[in-house]
């Protein structure tokens with residue numbers, strides 16, 4: 001079969017070994033797979049798969065079950081499924097642990113299903129389960145038009161909360177507002193005006209002086225102090241990435257005075273039990289929202305898998321809104 005491998009720092013659609021179905025595993029004939037920023041890092045050798053996992057790039061896919069291993073009880077050949085995997089998704093066949101395979105929410109196409117797995121797993125796990133965002137609280141997420149941002153807007157509303165997102169320019173802020181962001185901040189503008197406090201001041205202003213209860217942060221070092229300033233007493237900050245770096249020198253005093261909680265997490269290196277229980281929660285608590293029309297996939301582009309380099313370039317350039325999806329077997333709808 002074919003799959004995407006990192007060769008000389010480039011993603012290449014090439015011949016790879018066919019996965020063989022094993023006990024407890026589901027072999028998926030892949031119709032489509034989502035593209036994630038982690039894929040860009042892996043291609044450059046910076047985010048390897050956990051030991052023993054597939055070297056093939058890709059963390060999420062959707063398609064039909066081709067075969068199931070001994071002991072698999074929830075799925076049968078022909079079922080339409082999507083999966084959250086630590087690697088191996090962008091290939092003609094993907095082998096996934098049964099616990100991380102989910103039924104496609106009713107009404108969604110395979111392409112749509114491939115676009116929702118990784119961002120919803122990340123946002124729901126960190127915002128709803130770890131940080132406990134509650135009704136009427138405020139959430140802050142940077143990049144409201146990103147895969148994570150567009151998901152967080154919908155997740156905040158499912159939880160009855162309000163969300164502030166940021167964007168690098170007014171057009172992106174307007175797009176995030178159109179997608180339902182309650183408030184938006186042009187981060188370049190506020191940081192030009194006041195590099196040290198501009199972001200925190202803007203957050204205070206747009207939340208009517210309330211501040212934010214939860215921050216889902218993938219920026220890291222450069223915003224740390226302003227994030228601490230913007231959090232309400234009892235606030236929670238979850239780190240899921242460090243686009244601006246991961247080393248800081250700062251005072252810990254506000255953590256005590258404001259009773260703040262700092263959380264960090266990655267999905268990919270979690271053990272199977274944790275990833276499996278998260279997938280069960282997605283199926284029970286989030287997928288019905290897609291069926292009711294309260295949540296929707298946000299897809300920027302759908303490209304054939306042979307155009308993987310274009311897809312990666314789009315993500316690097318950052319003008320996308322939502323997710324980029326690759327089609328692998330276009331006959332699977």
Ligand SMILES: NC(=O)c1ccc[n+]([C@@H]2O[C@H](COP(=O)([O-])OP(=O)(O)OC[C@H]3O[C@@H](n4cnc5c(N)ncnc54)[C@H](OP(=O)(O)O)[C@@H]3O)[C@@H](O)[C@H]2O)c1
Pocket residue numbers: 036037038118119122142143144145146147148149166167168169172187218219239240241242243244265266267268315318319322
């Ligand atoms: N830990 C985990 O388990 C996990 C799982 C999934 C994703 N992630 C991480 O989450 C991040 C977002 O993922 P994604 O798929 O949504 O990626 P994405 O679509 O590429 O989005 C990145 C966003 O970051 C924003 N951004 C960049 N620099 C910024 C800055 N200085 N200030 C404010 N915003 C800035 C960009 O907004 P503008 O274009 O407006 O600048 C862009 O929308 C990535 O770093 C990814 O690695 C972590």
